[in-house]
Amino acid sequence: GAGVSQSPSNKVTEKGKDVELRCDPISGHTALYWYRQSLGQGLEFLIYFQGNSAPDKSGLPSDRFSAERTGGSVSTLTIQRTQQEDSAVYLCASSPETSGFYTDTQYFGPGTRLTVL
């Protein structure tokens, strides 16, 4: 079946502009994650959605970052007033379910490479 898809694959923007990054999770996956990977770095957790529960926003680096998940499926990560330090690859992942009893494997999309000039 189809994996996690993200769009655009590349985005170049000017400092101060807003950007929207999209993630389509694997069909049926209830959990969705956003991560940021800066050059040569590991993955930095940004936000997590699980079903209809309130999202875990504890990883968002500033109030310029926000994310939505509509209908429990597609998610959009929005960065307002972009800064050069926002340049990174933004990765989305989905997993079937996370419960108190086990943690499911995450399946990653190809990422969106954001460059802020």
Added chain:
Amino acid sequence: AQKVTQAQTEISVVEKEDVTLDCVYETRDTTYYLFWYKQPPSGELVFLIRRNSFDEQNEISGRYSWNFQKSTSSFNFTITASQVVDSAVYFCALSELRTGNQFYFGTGTSLTVIP
């Protein structure tokens, strides 16, 4: 504090050599999960393995094997008879039952297999 440490930033080996990638984790939970992911040059992370904290049995999958030792909080990954296609960045990750929605990734080890 870093919950997952991958001390090896870059490793180069000659094809057919064995190579071990180290992963040390830190947690106070008794129930947790450990993962390895591969990120080839194409960029997409590929899931390799998941282990839970109650299963210390080592696992072998083809040329890949994993050594989980709770006594040293390590979950090392060995590639036997390495191949050029193994060249990638490998990430180790931890998820705790207590905060099951959050994964902690190491900074990755970049493996280059030289033909």
